[in-house]
Each structure stands twice: as structure tokens, then as C-alpha cells.
Amino acid sequence: MSPTTLPSRTLWPVPGTCAVDIIDQTALPHHFRTLRLFTLEEAAHAIRAMQVRGAPLIGATAAYGVALALQRDASDAALSQAVATLGATRPTAINLHWALNRMQALLRLLPQEDRAEAAWTEAAAIADEDAEQNRRIGQHGLELLRPLAEKRGRLEIMTHCNAGWLATVEHGTALAPVYAAHAAGLPVHVWVSETRPRNQGLLTAWELAQKGVPHTLIADNAAGLLLARGEVDAVIVGADRIAANGDVANKVGTYLKALAAREAGVPFYVAAPRSTLDFACPGGAAIPIEEREGDELRLVHGLDGAGSPGSIRQIAAAEAVANPAFDVTPAGLVAALITERGACPASADGIFGLYPEEQDHAR
Numbered sequence: 001m002s003p004t005t006l007p008s009r010t011l012w013p014v015p016g017t018c019a020v021d022i023i024d025q026t027a028l029p030h031h032f033r034t035l036r037l038f039t040l041e042e043a044a045h046a047i048r049a050m051q052v053r054g055a056p057l058i059g060a061t062a063a064y065g066v067a068l069a070l071q072r073d074a075s076d077a078a079l080s081q082a083v084a085t086l087g088a089t090r091p092t093a094i095n096l097h098w099a100l101n102r103m104q105a106l107l108r109l110l111p112q113e114d115r116a117e118a119a120w121t122e123a124a125a126i127a128d129e130d131a132e133q134n135r136r137i138g139q140h141g142l143e144l145l146r147p148l149a150e151k152r153g154r155l156e157i158m159t160h161c162n163a164g165w166l167a168t169v170e171h172g173t174a175l176a177p178v179y180a181a182h183a184a185g186l187p188v189h190v191w192v193s194e195t196r197p198r199n200q201g202l203l204t205a206w207e208l209a210q211k212g213v214p215h216t217l218i219a220d221n222a223a224g225l226l227l228a229r230g231e232v233d234a235v236i237v238g239a240d241r242i243a244a245n246g247d248v249a250n251k252v253g254t255y256l257k258a259l260a261a262r263e264a265g266v267p268f269y270v271a272a273p274r275s276t277l278d279f280a281c282p283g284g285a286a287i288p289i290e291e292r293e294g295d296e297l298r299l300v301h302g303l304d305g306a307g308s309p310g311s312i313r314q315i316a317a318a319e320a321v322a323n324p325a326f327d328v329t330p331a332g333l334v335a336a337l338i339t340e341r342g343a344c345p346a347s348a349d350g351i352f353g354l355y356p357e358e359q360d361h362a363r
């Protein structure tokens with residue numbers, strides 16, 4: 001079930017109220033529904049339960065979570081508590097801490113009576129900037145894709161997880177160049193990997209379908225074969241955190257795609273806005289990797305024959321399960337980072353060449 005018209009954004013403040021609407025991603029791809037967040041706790045729950053997900057959207061939701069908290073209590077203690085509560089929701093995406101640091105740095109200097117309004121304004125600025133940065137990523141990515149399209153006469157892109165419109169405020173990161181190519185009239189087709197165990201690839205397939213972009217869902221393990229057969233022109237993924245040396249943390253399974261792409265001679269691109277760059281993180285080994293509950297592997301969710309949501313157990317509850325949610329792709333496997341400022345090599349020189357003002361933050 002889907003709306004005939006999607007909202008342009010994936011979260012938005014509700015006019016005339018102190019509330020924020022989000023798309024409940026746990027109901028997709030089967031049902032499109034929105035949820036209204038009124039409190040800090042609801043915002044934290046939305047991030048923790050993956051009602052919102054994807055690094056840039058997590059950051060923007062956290063910013064609005066601070067605004068919701070200060071609406072009730074704008075004291076220093078309430079601000080610190082909001083930042084601590086939201087900061088503890090998910091560990092890997094640096095966008096969360098980037099947004100919280102930005103909110104806190106601004107708000108703690110203001111008199112308490114000015115904080116609530118300033119928090120809404122700053123959260124809206126974070127959301128607007130994310131939308132604009134992703135739009136630019138799309139344009140820069142398109143320039144990298146054009147020559148590939150000329151070679152084959154069409155574009156075959158592979159992606160992993162969901163780094164699209166749904167994972168950001170607008171446009172997406174990895175999918176922004178795909179949408180830009182589609183809008184520019186380039187014939188583009190996307191290989192979408194399922195992304196077990198949370199199946200974010202199903203969200204990618206859903207949003208590509210909504211936006212009319214041809215695509216094919218594949219099992220994660222089919223990616224190597226397609227790359228080896230020459231059926232892919234470029235792999236583009238998003239990121240949850242990029243270290244200062246260019247190492248990239250993204251959804252588990254990304255690393256295997258990068259290895260297969262290298263072996264097949266296919267460029268492997270990482271598209272991410274400034275908020276995903278962790279200039280103070282020296283390398284991938286320092287990035288915290290989220291370990292999620294084993295039931296994500298033990299149970300499979302979907303619709304039953306009558307169309308009702310439910311889950312099926314595929315292995316006993318006692319079965320030992322390891323469920324790391326992210327992995328780290330070494331910088332050497334990344335053809336380029338695509339940012340809102342342009343593309344650069346995945347290296348300290350490349351990153352600080354694009355963001356010279358961040359040099360002081362490097363460790």
C-alpha cells in the first residue's frame with residue numbers, strides 16, 4: 001500500500017504544533033504511514049526502533065528531538081539530558097553526534113527563554129542543509145556516471161542497504177546520483193541488494209518504485225556474480241561514518257561488495273555529506289560497530305497469506321547469533337568519496353583538501 005504522492009521530505013515540523021512528523025519505516029515496504037513525535041522520548045524511540053534510520057535522517061531527527069525536549073524544559077540539565085538520551089540511541093552513525101553537538105554548542109550559550117525557539121530554527125536549518133547537500137551530491141555523482149553511461153549506452157548501478165530518500169531528509173546520498181541521472185534522461189537501472197537481516201534493500205526497492213526508477217532486487221550473495229559478469233558499471237553506497245583517513249563504516253555487507261568490485265575492476269563510490277565525516281577519527285578501527293539483537297536473524301518478518309504483518313521463526317531462540325550491523329571498508333577499496341563539495345580520493349589528503357577548515361579537528 002503506498003501513497004499516490006509522497007511528501008517531499010521524510011520528516012517535517014507540523015505547522016501550528018510543537019510536533020514533528022516522520023515516516024514509520026518499520027511499516028515499509030508494505031504500508032506507508034506517518035507518525036507524530038511530541039516528546040524527546042518519542043524521538044529517541046523512533047531512532048532506537050529504526051522507525052527512522054539512515055545516518056543523515058538519524059541526525060536530523062535527533063536535532064528535532066532536542067527541540068521537542070526544550071519545548072517542555074529549557075534548563076541546562078534538560079539540554080544535557082536530551083543530548084545524552086538521544087546520543088545513546090545508536091552508536092555508529094556520526095551524524096547523530098554531529099547534530100547533537102551542533103545543537104548543544106548553539107543552545108547552551110543562549111538564555112533559557114530563547115532556547116526553545118532557537119532549537120526549532122536550528123533543527124530546521126540542519127534538515128534544510130541535509131536536503132541541499134544531498135542534492136549537490138546528486139549533481140557531482142552524475143558527472144562521474146555520465147562517462148559510464150556513454151560507454152554502455154545505459155547505466156547499471158549496484159547499491160547496498162538503503163541510502164536513498166528514506167535515509168535522509170531529502171534526495172538520498174547513494175541514490176542522489178541515481179535520481180539525478182534518471183532526471184537527466186540517462187537510462188539507469190539499479191541492482192538492489194536485500195541487505196539481510198533488516199532488509200533495508202526492500203526500502204530501496206520501494207522508493208525506487210515510487211520514483212519510477214528501474215531496479216532489480218538481488219540476494220546479498222548474488223552481488224559478486226553480477227560484478228564478475230560485467231553487469232555493473234559502478235557500485236554506490238552511503239556511509240554512517242567516514243574516518244579522516246577515508247575508511248568507511250556502512251551497513252554490514254558493504255565491505256564484501258567493495259572487495260568484489262575491486263576484483264572486477266568496477267568503481268566503488270561512497271556518497272556522503274559533511275555530517276558523515278568524522279575528522280577526529282583516525283581510521284576505521286576506531287569506529288564503534290553496533291551489535292544488534294540476535295532475533296533479527298532468528299526471525300523473519302513479512303505479511304502472511306491474508307496480508308497481515310507477522311514473523312516466522314527460522315531457528316531456535318537458543319541458537320547463538322552474532323549480528324554486527326555495520327562493517328568497515330578500507331579506504332584503498334574506495335574509488336572516490338562523493339560529497340556536497342565534489343568528489344575526492346578516500347584519503348586524508350582528499351578529505352582535508354575538500355574541507356581545509358576541519359584540519360584542526362584531525363587527531
Ligand SMILES: CSC[C@@H](O)[C@@H](O)C(=O)COP(=O)(O)O
Nearest residue numbers: 053054055161163167238239251
Ligand atoms: C544515507 S544513509 C547511509 C547509511 O546510513 C546506510 O547505508 C545505512 O547503513 C543505514 O543503516 P541503518 O541501520 O538502516 O540505519
